[in-house]
Amino acid sequence: MKNAKRADIHLMSTSTGDALTGPVEDYLKAIYALGRGTGAVATNDIAQRLLIAPASVSGMVRRLADQGLLSYERYHGVKLTERGRRAALRTLRRHRIIESYLSKALSYPWDRVHAEAERLEHAASDELVDRMASAIGEPNVDPHGAPIPSREGLVDETEYFPLAELGAGLGVRVVRVSDEDPEMLRYLAELEITPGAELLIVSKAPFSGPITLRIGATLQSIGPSLAAQVLVEPLTDLEAPAH
Amino acid sequence: MKNAKRADIHLMSTSTGDALTGPVEDYLKAIYALGRGTGAVATNDIAQRLLIAPASVSGMVRRLADQGLLSYERYHGVKLTERGRRAALRTLRRHRIIESYLSKALSYPWDRVHAEAERLEHAASDELVDRMASAIGEPNVDPHGAPIPSREGLVDETEYFPLAELGAGLGVRVVRVSDEDPEMLRYLAELEITPGAELLIVSKAPFSGPITLRIGATLQSIGPSLAAQVLVEPLTDLEAPAH
DNA sequence: ATTATGAATTAGGATTGCCTAACATAGCAG
DNA sequence: CTGCTATGTTAGGCAATCCTAATTCATAAT
Numbered sequence: 009m010k011n012a013k014r015a016d017i018h019l020m021s022t023s024t025g026d027a028l029t030g031p032v033e034d035y036l037k038a039i040y041a042l043g044r045g046t047g048a049v050a051t052n053d054i055a056q057r058l059l060i061a062p063a064s065v066s067g068m069v070r071r072l073a074d075q076g077l078l079s080y081e082r083y084h085g086v087k088l089t090e091r092g093r094r095a096a097l098r099t100l101r102r103h104r105i106i107e108s109y110l111s112k113a114l115s116y117p118w119d120r121v122h123a124e125a126e127r128l129e130h131a132a133s134d135e136l137v138d139r140m141a142s143a144i145g146e147p148n149v150d151p152h153g154a155p156i157p158s159r160e161g162l163v164d165e166t167e168y169f170p171l172a173e174l175g176a177g178l179g180v181r182v183v184r185v186s187d188e189d190p191e192m193l194r195y196l197a198e199l200e201i202t203p204g205a206e207l208l209i210v211s212k213a214p215f216s217g218p219i220t221l222r223i224g225a226t227l228q229s230i231g232p233s234l235a236a237q238v239l240v241e242p243l244t245d246l247e248a249p250a251h
Numbered sequence: 252m253k254n255a256k257r258a259d260i261h262l263m264s265t266s267t268g269d270a271l272t273g274p275v276e277d278y279l280k281a282i283y284a285l286g287r288g289t290g291a292v293a294t295n296d297i298a299q300r301l302l303i304a305p306a307s308v309s310g311m312v313r314r315l316a317d318q319g320l321l322s323y324e325r326y327h328g329v330k331l332t333e334r335g336r337r338a339a340l341r342t343l344r345r346h347r348i349i350e351s352y353l354s355k356a357l358s359y360p361w362d363r364v365h366a367e368a369e370r371l372e373h374a375a376s377d378e379l380v381d382r383m384a385s386a387i388g389e390p391n392v393d394p395h396g397a398p399i400p401s402r403e404g405l406v407d408e409t410e411y412f413p414l415a416e417l418g419a420g421l422g423v424r425v426v427r428v429s430d431e432d433p434e435m436l437r438y439l440a441e442l443e444i445t446p447g448a449e450l451l452i453v454s455k456a457p458f459s460g461p462i463t464l465r466i467g468a469t470l471q472s473i474g475p476s477l478a479a480q481v482l483v484e485p486l487t488d489l490e491a492p493a494h
Numbered sequence: 495a496t497t498a499t500g501a502a503t504t505a506g507g508a509t510t511g512c513c514t515a516a517c518a519t520a521g522c523a524g
Numbered sequence: 525c526t527g528c529t530a531t532g533t534t535a536g537g538c539a540a541t542c543c544t545a546a547t548t549c550a551t552a553a554t
Contacts, residue, residue: 031540063503064543113386114382116378128371128374136359293531306532310510310512314511325519
């Protein structure tokens with residue numbers, strides 16, 4: 009019972025009594041993202057995502073397993089338990105609500121909401137997050153199009169297509185873009201490639217060449233690595249953009 | 252140069268390049284509060300305020316001195332340096348802006364804004380805090396009446412009188428109440444003893460007895476320890492409340 | 495079946511913050 | 525001026541996280 013107070017210091021999220029630290033929440037988020045909810049994740053991939061040495065991940069992962077947040081077999085990767093998954097989704101909800109709130113209520117620039125939310129998600133109480141959500145009308149997606157888990161821990165897990173993988177001639181609607189790189193986000197905004205935008209894949213140069221898109225009235229070419237970060241859904245013929 | 256990354260983890264406030272941890276910001280705030288800006292502070296008092304063992308304070312205080320945030324002589328208390336004072340005021344500004352924002356923009360209950368701000372102040376960027384401030388019209392005081400330091404680190408340091416120290420017969424305006432105890436705040440709100448309220452000290456029972464106040468049309472008695480938490484300014488005769 | 499290669503783990507450290515127990519100092523009371 | 529009591533400090537530890545270096549394991553290629 010000694011040192012009982014210790015953990016209070018970086019204690020997070022003032023909520024349903026878990027009390028996870030910031031780093032722990034980050035690990036869970038990373039594992040969730042890498043494993044798409046369920047599915048085994050390699051410790052090296054966690055390390056890479058969090059910019060942490062692989063050795064450090066081994067240690068942390070053991071502790072998380074002890075806490076029942078994930079199951080773990082030496083040398084065989086990691087899988088979130090139901091508790092771990094719920095904790096990850098709670099953090100994800102916080103993150104995305106905060107992003108949405110910053111964007112809508114405070115006109116926070118969309119390329120920077122991610123970084124800000126990355127810190128606030130560990131400090132905001134459930135009450136605050138809920139107030140933010142209701143202040144902006146309980147959105148279902150964040151500014152980058154990522155689905156926001158419900159209070160009950162349900163998420164839309166629909167999978168969309170990376171723009172890079174679809175063929176020329178197809179009309180698509182942008183559903184979601186990757187949110188981490190501010191510079192990329194600024195560029196995408198400049199091209200008007202944002203969630204909801206409709207565009208036509210005009211052509212794809214071979215050998216991973218540039219992809220030409222018609223966006224509104226203009227044509228733009230983007231590289232395949234950028235196109236891989238843009239998730240889209242095909243438009244039905246009925247709603248195909250006029251050409 | 253090893254372990255250079257370490258500090259990034261709990262790194263705060265994304266700002267003018269300092270990068271103080273949450274605990275460090277808390278120490279500086281405490282020392283500022285106890286020393287009223289300048290003035291020597293006893294390590295024991297810091298310990299008491301932060302609910303930390305005195306021994307722990309000795310250690311931390313040495314580190315803060317090494318970082319040039321305070322000056323410190325063994326056995327003779329602690330004093331903020333100019334840098335320390337500026338850091339404390341920055342945190343104080345964050346705290347109070349956040350409180351004000353939560354209260355005004357999100358209707359956050361006034362007895363809980365303190366606790367929430369206590370965590371957010373270590374995570375919010377300067378940009379966010381500034382956006383919050385301008386969203387609510389750059390307030391000068393927080394919901395409890397505490398003055399908000401300017402971006403440049405200036406604060407109104409006017410001293411007011413604890414209600415407990417003034418004599419019967421005097422008309423006063425409530426300027427500020429202590430913000431830490433939610434229960435007390437709820438009670439004060441119930442009595443309508445909130446910043447801006449005008450009231451008349453009707454009588455003071457001797458031997459630290461209750462103080463009777465006329466608030467609007469009603470009479471209320473409060474104990475001296477509560478009255479010590481309420482700071483007021485005397486009304487000029489011209490604006491004395493009608494009786 | 496053996497071995498190279500890459501993935502993952504252990505070993506050994508560092509840092510921040512906090513704790514308890516034991517010791518030291520200052521400052522006043524006599 | 526001596527000694528008590530307050531207050532403060534050191535000593536020794538622990539827990540969370542991270543790091544580098546060295547080692548172990550899994551597996552695919554010989």
